[in-house]
Amino acid sequence: MALRLYDTKTATVRDFEPLEPGRVSLYYCGATVQGRPHVGHVRSAVAFDILIRWLEHSGLDVLSVRNVTDIDDKILEKSALSYLPEHIPSPDYPAREPWFALAYRFEQAFHQAYDALGVKRPRYEPRATGHMTEMFALIQRLIDADHAYPAQDGSGDVYFDVRSWPRYGELTHQRAEDMQDAADADARGKRDPRDFALWKGHKATDPETARWDAPWGAGRPGWHVECSAMATKYLGSRFDIHGGGLDLRFPHHENELAQSGAAGDDFARFWLHNGMVTYAGEKMSKSLGNTIAPEEMLSAARPRAVRYFLGQAHYRSQLDYRPTSLQEAQAAVERIETFLSRAAEALSGQRRDSQDAVPEAFSAAMNDDLNVPQALAVLHETVRAGNIALDAEDPEQLARSAGAVSTMVQVLGLSDVPEAGAAGGSEAEAALGELIEALLTDRVEAKSVKDYARADAVRDRLTAAGIALEDSKDGTRWALARASSTTSPDTGARKG
């Protein structure tokens, strides 16, 4: 069964066939690094990470490119504010920080957030500031083709001429005439209020470091143009998939499509957009200030649970965050983990190292526009089948289930989420293990003489310390069980 994906431009689910057999070219919008990442950013990254993993699992070579937009109005504005005498320095916005340092600092914060959730780095991650010549060339082509013009007010701005491009609005199915009139804020030099800036002329108040000498005058790029320039540089004038958050459809992606199309590039064949993360039903956004930082979630639940939560709804659906959602996700994740570690123990080393196939139903769900909720249903059903095999002591069935589960977990990216303490083997951990083993030995002794009060006292002490016990006929398993990223989820096992 072939992969089918929803394409925003045609508003249909279509069969996905890469332009070049076996290879997929994918560009997806990363961040404008003007502030710390919030949950919405990482949800988007997780969604495309799952897409990439599924494409790769399907045997395709994915050339993934994600931009870093490191020059824009807000970045300059926030840097400028940090130089004002009334600016109150904070860890996020220290005093006297150059715009490029600010952008770089947040770029690293984004990496940290992505890494913490097991989002694989794209194959390449170009920065806008490193692609001025590509932007010059693109803008020049648009000027030459009469789809762009220098501002009439001598500001040095260059605008895209929306009225010169009848297809404008094709991505979001709007007619330019129907659009609500844009606020006429800086429309002085525009022919039409809907025209957007490809280039912004240098102003006396702008830092000299944010000034590039273009053929038509010094300045800096407008938003949108960097993505067109970088996507086509690395992926070609036609490429397979362009992605990003739903809020980027308009104006960002609409404008990208317009300027690339007008410059003669075919551009993306599929446009994928992930849904917004809401908080109590309201969109989470920088402008509303109701954002939740990934760190906040990571301190409320284990990283793997956070990743599970972010990926569990269909990528095009809205994802509503509630305080209990992370606990629910964690319970689900632990059910899977418990099975995998019990299975690994039962199969002790006889696991095949090759990748196991995923169930047919899982593939079908993933191929159906990445229906992760349904894929998760298959995953959980497989876990149940595995647990049954475990109880029935059926190693063949158990190995099959465990293999399938571990592959599904990999495809969903859950296995690559770094867990605190997962490094293992630290001296402290070894010491903890010894202590627990000693206590468990006491407990076994107490149990053997039916001194349950003493046995339960041991368990209570361990429970109070955040260590959960699980008895089975093969011995007692223990695991750190606190719902916090500061503790290790690693399980230890003891044969009794």
Place this chain on the structure above:
RNA sequence: GGUGGGGUGGCCGAGUGGCGAGGCAGCGGCCUGCAAAGCCGUUAACGCGGGUUCGAUUCCCGUCCCCACCUCCA
């Protein structure tokens, strides 16, 4: 005004013209010295009003409500 997406059981969240995903929570049972984990069973839903149909949560019409975008946004 324009464009698009939704309203599903206590909560989250798929899906389908009939044989009722999955998770979380609850209840009953098995297992266990008791727990935990696991398994089995179970409670329970399709915003509202019509229509089509043997049969609609699913299709059609109407209606109410919610959300997103319309040049800061993942």
